Amino acid sequence: MTRILIADDYDVVRTGLRAILSGQSGWVVVAEAEDGRQAVDLAVETQPDVAILDCQLPVLNGVDATREIRSCQPRTEVLIFTMQESEPLLRELLEAGARGYLLKSDARQFLIAAVAALAQHKPFFTGGVSETLLTAYLSRGPAGDGALTARERSVVQLIAEGHSNRAAAQILGVSQKTVEGHRAAAMRKAKVNSTAHLVRYAVRTRVVEP
Structure with a gap:
């Protein structure tokens, strides 16, 4: 079976x-x-x-x-x-x-x-x-410097879905400080400076579905 x-x-x-x-x-x-x-x-x-x-x-x-x-x-x-x-x-x-x-x-x-x-x-x-x-x-080429890591993608997805940093930390089983660090790194790579722009980036790059 x-x-x-x-x-x-x-x-x-x-x-x-x-x-x-x-x-x-x-x-x-x-x-x-x-x-x-x-x-x-x-x-x-x-x-x-x-x-x-x-x-x-x-x-x-x-x-x-x-x-x-x-x-x-x-x-x-x-x-x-x-x-x-x-x-x-x-x-x-x-x-x-x-x-x-x-x-x-x-x-x-x-x-x-x-x-x-x-x-x-x-x-x-x-x-x-x-x-x-x-x-x-x-x-055998490494991902470009602008590519999000798997954990950064996870954080971006959760933020785009409307979760707070604290809630994202609970879901992923990490500290809020760790989430904030991944979020900051993702925003830097995406070249955005606000949550709204980060959400648009997540939709555009298909981290989340529109």
Whole structure:
């Protein structure tokens, strides 16, 4: 029996995935989550074989949720299900422990194959993503000085979602001073000087969805 967790903030997406996956012999969807924190909690509770995570989950994004799930449930493989095809994001997700990356535009053709591969602890990346990864690792170039780190992206996401520095610190499990430091670094890299401009930056760069 292959146990699957689905995490996406859109109910229609979760419903569609559940319908497809539940139709496979020996597969069962054991939990559904609306945000990253809920996804981590449910992964600990239900111990799925495969967790399918949207990359832009609210509260705790896909990168941080992946990192926490892989830390507390190392037997759970993570498949990132997203509309984004970004070299820096791919690097962050691989470092966080994700072993699968599926573009939503490729879901009809590759979803079953992706989950089947991860259930056997094999990596899965669609063709376009594989080419992006190959190009990135062959170049071996570090992210540019203006690129946000994974933690800076997490802080920016939470600020853009309306959380205070204190609330963001509680969600991420760090001190408020640490959040303030990451926020300041992100604002410096984004070349903005107000929260409103930082929110616009987050939307423009797809740290959060508009």
